[in-house]
Amino acid sequence: MRSARPETARRxxxxxxxxxxxxxxxxxxxxENVRYLTxxxxxxxxxxxxxxxxxLITDFRYEVQAPAEAPGVSxxxxxxxxxxxxRAAADRIGAGMLWFDESSLTLDRIRMLRxxxxxxxxxxxxxxxxxxxxxxxxxxxxxxxxxxAEESFYELRPHIRPGASERDLGLRLxxxxxxxxxxxxxxxxxxxxxxxxxxxxxxxxxxxxxGGDLVTFDFGAEANGYYSDITRTVCVGRPTxxxxxxxxLVLKAQQNAIDAIRPxxxxxxxxxxxxxxxxxxxxxxxxxHATGHGIGLMVHExxxxxxxxxxxxxxxxxxxxxxGVYVTGWGGVRIEDMVLVTDRxxxxxxxLPREL
Numbered sequence: 001m002r003s004a005r006p007e008t009a010r011r012x013x014x015x016x017x018x019x020x021x022x023x024x025x026x027x028x029x030x031x032e033n034v035r036y037l038t039x040x041x042x043x044x045x046x047x048x049x050x051x052x053x054x055x056l057i058t059d060f061r062y063e064v065q066a067p068a069e070a071p072g073v074s075x076x077x078x079x080x081x082x083x084x085x086x087r088a089a090a091d092r093i094g095a096g097m098l099w100f101d102e103s104s105l106t107l108d109r110i111r112m113l114r115x116x117x118x119x120x121x122x123x124x125x126x127x128x129x130x131x132x133x134x135x136x137x138x139x140x141x142x143x144x145x146x147x148x149a150e151e152s153f154y155e156l157r158p159h160i161r162p163g164a165s166e167r168d169l170g171l172r173l174x175x176x177x178x179x180x181x182x183x184x185x186x187x188x189x190x191x192x193x194x195x196x197x198x199x200x201x202x203x204x205x206x207x208x209x210x211g212g213d214l215v216t217f218d219f220g221a222e223a224n225g226y227y228s229d230i231t232r233t234v235c236v237g238r239p240t241x242x243x244x245x246x247x248x249l250v251l252k253a254q255q256n257a258i259d260a261i262r263p264x265x266x267x268x269x270x271x272x273x274x275x276x277x278x279x280x281x282x283x284x285x286x287x288x289h290a291t292g293h294g295i296g297l298m299v300h301e302x303x304x305x306x307x308x309x310x311x312x313x314x315x316x317x318x319x320x321x322x323x324g325v326y327v328t329g330w331g332g333v334r335i336e337d338m339v340l341v342t343d344r345x346x347x348x349x350x351x352l353p354r355e356l
């Protein structure tokens with residue numbers, strides 16, 4: 001007996017949430033949300049969810065692909081303008097009011113839909129809210145993405161030596177990630193050596209590594225549309241006392257944040273656990289970004305683990321924990337791991353050694 005597709009259970013959860021919020025019909029436009037609910041991987045897809053059979057709208061390029069990837073939903077192929085086919089889909093399901101995600105539907109598209117005499121109302125992104133808690137299928141993909149990234153970094157390590165350029169190391173690491181089965185690296189790989197390490201998102205340059213350099217690698221892999229995100233800072237040769245001190249401080253801050261994670265804890269407190277550690281060591285002005293973020297079908301998704309976050313950690317969330325210290329003219333250190341929030345705390349999913 002074939003097991004039920006995870007998308008079916010996800011649509012059921014969405015419908016329950018829609019009923020709780022008084023939403024009769026929802027227009028889903030963000031690509032990752034459409035994939036999450038249907039399994040459709042094409043670049044042109046809009047999904048209409050109501051009480052009956054949902055409708056996936058796409059164009060001619062995906063006329064064959066869409067029904068194959070998204071069984072259990074009706075597929076409508078755009079023959080004229082998009083607003084007209086959305087109007088037809090709304091009529092098919094009897095939707096008098098269409099709710100939409102305010103963060104992803106453009107003003108231009110809203111104007112086009114209103115010309116079709118559609119009644120529209122904006123709402124928060126309900127699907128992104130559901131996506132924050134990963135199911136077993138998603139966790140399996142995330143673990144595969146982590147394994148591909150980590151195995152690639154192990155193979156890169158012998159090449160991290162004086163004379164190697166940041167750009168060559170980044171390209172080699174991306175090639176290794178693809179060879180492991182990823183369609184792409186999760187994002188543009190960061191390789192920041194020496195003083196470049198003071199830039200949290202430095203682009204890999206032609207700078208060549210020197211003995212004694214700190215080098216920050218921020219990288220990730222992909223598996224079935226899900227991503228990993230890992231950062232390690234290593235030393236080319238024997239580290240100085242200051243390098244050990246800063247690296248040890250960042251490692252302590254990261255561990256304090258990890259120890260703070262459990263269901264119900266405000267994300268701002270997780271951020272505070274890392275930030276206060278760095279501030280108490282007199283390095284607070286050198287840590288200016290968030291401590292972490294959710295990750296899944298997007299590298300950066302909810303919840304935010306920052307000083308401004310309004311959300312709490314919850315069971316099933318996958319978060320990054322990535323404090324750093326960046327000193328202009330000297331360099332920087334960042335350490336990033338991925339964790340799964342469990343019933344009583346969290347489980348670290350990444351396994352690369354963290355020592356300098």
